[in-house]
Amino acid sequence: MQIHFIAIGGSAMHNLALALAHKGDMVTGSDDVIFEPSKSRLKAKGLLPESFGWYPEKIHEDLDAVILGMHAKEDNPELLKAQELGIKIYSYPEFLYEHSKDKTRVVIGGSHGKTTITSMILHVLNYHDREVDFMVGAQLEGFERMVHLTDHNDFMVLEGDEYLSSPIDRRPKFHLYKPNIALLSGIAWDHINVFPTFENYVEQFQIFVDSIVKGGSITYNEEDPEVKKVVEASENAIRKLPYTTPEYSIEDGTTFLETPEGPMPIEVFGKHNLSNLAGAKWICQNMGVDEDDFYEAIATFSGASKRLEKIAEGKTSVAYKDFAHSPSKVAATTKAVKEQYANRKLIACLELHTYSSFNPEFLKEYKGALDAADEAVIFYLPESVAIKKLKEVTPEQISEAFERNDLKIYTNATDFKDFVFGQDYGNSVLLLMSSGNYGGLDLNELKGKFSS
Template sequence: MKTHFIAIGGSAMHNLALALHNKGYQVTGSDDAIFEPSKSRLEKKGILPAELGWFPEKITADIDAIILGMHAKADNPELLKAQKLGLKIYSYPEFLYEQSKNKTRVVIGGSHGKTTITSMILHVMHYHNIEVDYMVGAQLEGFDTMVHLTEENDFMVLEGDEYLSSPIDRRPKFHLYQPNIALISGIAWDHINVFPTYENYVEQFEIFIAKITNGGILVYNEEDPEVKRVAEAATNPIRKLAYATPKYSVNDGVTLLETPEGDMPIEVFGAHNLNNLAGAKWICQNMGVDEADFYEAIASFKGASKRLEKIAEGKGKVAYKDFAHSPSKVAATTKAVKEQYPNRTLVACLELHTYSSLNAEFLKEYEGALEYADVAVVFYSPDAVKIKQLEEVTYEQIATAFNRKDLIIYTNPTEFKDYLFNLNLDNSALLLMSSGNYGGLNFDEVKGLIE
């Protein structure tokens, strides 16, 4: 099968391109910017575009499928040529559905926790040598790619993102997968540039539940009031399985999970991650892994990349980085680190980097999000605000929104770095939360502060 990717360089897109190449498909692609690690990985397989840019001449009548990435615009010259030729054009999620329509589809949805839960499921399957197809939003230890596709595997495990499918398909990605088994971990308003009201955002999850195949299964977090309400209100013919945070304790910086066989030390920590683990257990059990085998495997799960990832540890010092940026994720992550290290000073640094977090109206959602931090720091780049073409966010608006008198705010990357590198981190836990890099912070240099 001959496939062409418009915007092949993206994190998700290049992983799908690699998966199709590995499956034996003929893969070509274009993009106007390709960064590492996408560049090296595509080059290694011989599918890196020879030059950057868009080339309508690449679009020929013998192409079986065009896969359109979110980075491309609706007036992309290659897309216009494909439309003119009447070629079959797929969004990323549409194509994944095509690849999995004859399999049992397991879709993990939720405003937060979906990458971690998907990663936990894949870790358990990998541990027990159970082959499954998958798509996950982070690089996992022991896995070459974030997408894996075969003809023979029975299951396809998909991380179900609620963001839009493509520039010409404005449906949320997880509406296209039609799960046989689905999970919702939490609902907390996000992506306000696409879903302007909370009600509109919640509606996307109601539609997701309605898309579960008849006789399918919905696993849901009953501790989230909105998830519980939406799940229990659903009337389609599906089986519903609720989960909640299991009992656990923390002893000398080690989290012990209560199991039928006794207390078991685990690598991940924090109530939100234990809650994620409970959801993953239900899913694995419905995929044929019994409870004892699940516990055996999950004990060695260290977490997904950038999800409460330990970057350095020294005597009386530790540093973590986390992808957390929405208010609920920031609150859960800071609470988890404080609970794990109750006798240390928690220095929590949050970068406001997304459309939602840089929106003056949305900022008030962050009130209390850093309450568990002993030292709370917020960084944002006025340049990022300009690039996203948003109204300028002021120092005063941030201070008011977080409603914390001792909040430290930086807008200059150099000044933030100077502050960080002059901190006394003895008997402390440093937490860096961002989907960006604080205007160019080198995380390897941060290790030097700790080790």
């Protein structure tokens, strides 16, 4: 097939482009800006556009399809040309469904945990040399790409994102996959620029559960009250398979999972990750992996990229960074790290970076999110608020929202860096949480603080 990507540089889009090129399709693409690592990865495979910008002449009748990324606008000149010529235009999720419509589709949904659960499933399958097609939202150890497509594999494992499909398709991505086997990990309000009320957000998960093919199954976290309510209220003719957090213990900084063969040390930690593990286990069993094989493989799983990633360690100190930014993720990650290192001081730093986190109403959702930390720090740049064309957010609003009187708040990148580098980390844990870059903080330089 000849396929053209409009906005090829996105994290998901460039991985799909690489996967199709690897499969043997002829791939071209355009974008107005492409950042690393997408730029280098596309260049290495000969897929980087010769120049940035939109070129309608790249759209011609010999194309079998155009794949449209969220970064493009509705009036994109290449999109308009494709519409004029009547070329088939797919959103990212539409194309993945089209590819997998004759396969067994396994879709992992939820406000939090979906990347980790999908990663766990793929790790276990890869460990046992079981080939599947897949799409996951993080780079995984042992995998060249975040997307892998074939004509012959029976299963397609998909991370089911609830964000919008494309500029001309406002449906959440996971509404398009029509899973045979599905999982729902948790529901906590997010993406308020698209789903302005909690009720509207929850409705998307109701639609997801109802989209599961008849006779299929939903594995769901029954410890999450919203998930339980949504799944149990669905009248879809599917099997409903609840899961709960398994028993575990912590000894000298190592988490042990209780198994039928006794306690087993694992590399991930935190109640939320043990819950994720339980969900992954049931999905793997639905895919034909027996329990013993699952445990053998999961013992070697060290986590998905950007999820509780250890960045430095000394004799009595350790530093982690995590992609957590929504209230539920921040709370779960902070509690997990404190539980794992109960006898060390926890310094938790959260960068407010997203559209939602600068909304005064949504900000209240962060109440108690950093309570597990011994020292809690917020960093944000007022210019980020201005760029998003939002009303000014004051330190007083933030302090009031978190309901923590000793909250330290930094609004300048240099001041935040001085704080981070000025700490004595003896018998301490530093936890950095953001979907941004902490104002350009040099994490390699930070390692020097933990080398002794």
